[in-house]
Amino acid sequence: MAAGATxxxxxxxxxxxxxxxxxxxxxxxxxTDLVLIINAGNLTxxxxxELRVGNGSIDTGTTLSWTYMQGxxxxxxxxxxxxxxxxxxxxxxxxFAGIGIVHLMNYSNxxxxxxxxxxxxxxxxxxxxxxxxxxxxxxxDIFRVSDPSYNFxxxxxxxxxxxxxx
Amino acid sequence: MSPxxxxxxxxxxxxxxxxxxxxIATQTVGSGxxxxxxxxxxxxxxTHLQIRGFYRMxxxxxxxxxxxxxxxxxxxxxxxxxxxxSATGAGGNNSNTMxxxxxxxxxxxxxxxxxxxxxxxxxxxKVVRTLWGFDANGSGYVGLSSGANASTSAITSIxxxxxxxxxxxxxxxxxxxxx
Numbered sequence: 001m002a003a004g005a006t007x008x009x010x011x012x013x014x015x016x017x018x019x020x021x022x023x024x025x026x027x028x029x030x031x032t033d034l035v036l037i038i039n040a041g042n043l044t045x046x047x048x049x050e051l052r053v054g055n056g057s058i059d060t061g062t063t064l065s066w067t068y069m070q071g072x073x074x075x076x077x078x079x080x081x082x083x084x085x086x087x088x089x090x091x092x093x094x095x096f097a098g099i100g101i102v103h104l105m106n107y108s109n110x111x112x113x114x115x116x117x118x119x120x121x122x123x124x125x126x127x128x129x130x131x132x133x134x135x136x137x138x139x140x141d142i143f144r145v146s147d148p149s150y151n152f153x154x155x156x157x158x159x160x161x162x163x164x165x166x
Numbered sequence: 167m168s169p170x171x172x173x174x175x176x177x178x179x180x181x182x183x184x185x186x187x188x189x190i191a192t193q194t195v196g197s198g199x200x201x202x203x204x205x206x207x208x209x210x211x212x213t214h215l216q217i218r219g220f221y222r223m224x225x226x227x228x229x230x231x232x233x234x235x236x237x238x239x240x241x242x243x244x245x246x247x248x249x250x251x252s253a254t255g256a257g258g259n260n261s262n263t264m265x266x267x268x269x270x271x272x273x274x275x276x277x278x279x280x281x282x283x284x285x286x287x288x289x290x291x292k293v294v295r296t297l298w299g300f301d302a303n304g305s306g307y308v309g310l311s312s313g314a315n316a317s318t319s320a321i322t323s324i325x326x327x328x329x330x331x332x333x334x335x336x337x338x339x340x341x342x343x344x345x
Contacts, residue, residue, distance in 0.1 A: 004188060004189050005185040005186075005188050005189075006187060006188065006189050006342070007186075007187035007342075032192075032218075033218055065306075066301055066306075067249065067250075067251045067299065067300075067301045067306035067307065067308050068249060068308060069247070069249025069308055069309075070249075076247075076254040077249075077253075077254060078249030078250055078252060078254045078308075079249075079251060079252070080301070080304075080306060082303045083303065103277070105218070105275075105277045106220045106275070106338065109336070111336050112220075112273070112275055113273050113274060115220060115275045115276065115277045115299075115301075117277050117279070117297060117298075117308070119297070129249070129297065129299070129309075129310065130308065131276075131277070131299030131300060131306060131307075131308040132301055133274055133300075133302065133303065133306075135273070135303065163187075163189075163218070163340075164189060165189050165192040165338070165340035166189040166190060166192045166340070
């Protein structure tokens with residue numbers, strides 16, 4: 001069996017002030033999977049960090065869908081969205097950073113639709129697990145994380161890693 | 167001369183790879199499909215293993231993970247929590263290690279990320295955990311599973327097996343070692 005070191009940091013972005021979105025573009029196509037780790041807070045309240053993907057530019061079509069489950073401290077639930085242009089990458093909350101770990105599986109494989117699976121944890125609000133499909137065989141070379149309701153606070157970090165299979 | 171590590175390290179540019187997470191092997195399914203995937207002769211030089219799977223199956227079924235060729239269902243234990251898009255469910259029994267569930271769909275790939283902890287430690291029963299799911303734009307499941315094999319033997323081979331049908335073309339499974 002061949003073995004090779006991988007799980008390589010590609011880029012990190014740290015919010016220097018209050019920002020509404022973070023974009024990673026020109027993502028190298030030399031890995032098998034991408035992992036995005038978010039540690040972000042916001043100014044006002046419990047909020048989901050939306051994730052949009054694309055090739056060359058962010059796809060504005062309704063080519064995403066997702067299924068999730070969550071626990072909010074009192075109950076568990078599950079839901080889904082169809083024919084939509086975003087999924088969720090993480091949670092954030094007032095004064096508490098929320099965590100998102102997003103796996104973009106086979107992101108550079110042009111034979112297949114892309115599957116994204118993520119865990120979002122906001123310790124003062126809820127924990128969630130999402131699985132999403134981007135119905136496109138294009139490689140993902142750009143994505144954007146944004147908070148539709150509140151800005152990310154200064155110091156929020158977004159780190160992208162690449163994992164290459166043997 | 168004693169090295170001044172801080173100064174030297176500060177001059178390194180580019181990405182640092184620590185060798186603590188390594189790709190061991192990958193299997194990709196061809197046009198004929200595959201009834202199972204096996205990683206054999208797994209080196210014992212890591213602390214943990216991770217399998218990152220991306221797959222379609224020809225039938226609606228669970229995935230199961232078999233260790234060291236043990237196929238006896240009752241040798242395994244599992245618990246899981248899952249969401250169907252409208253409800254949550256949970257279960258547990260003395261049965262196959264659950265490495266995901268998939269409903270057959272054209273073009274829709276499921277995924278699982280399986281962590282196999284202390285796989286070479288002969289003092290411990292082997293425990294795995296899995297994050298898994300698929301979404302087909304109107305149907306889908308997402309879940310978390312734990313599983314165990316009631317054996318302290320070091321794991322030297324792992325098989326992924328659909329409970330029905332086969333893995334279809336472009337499915338891929340990558341095995342990684344974590345030190």
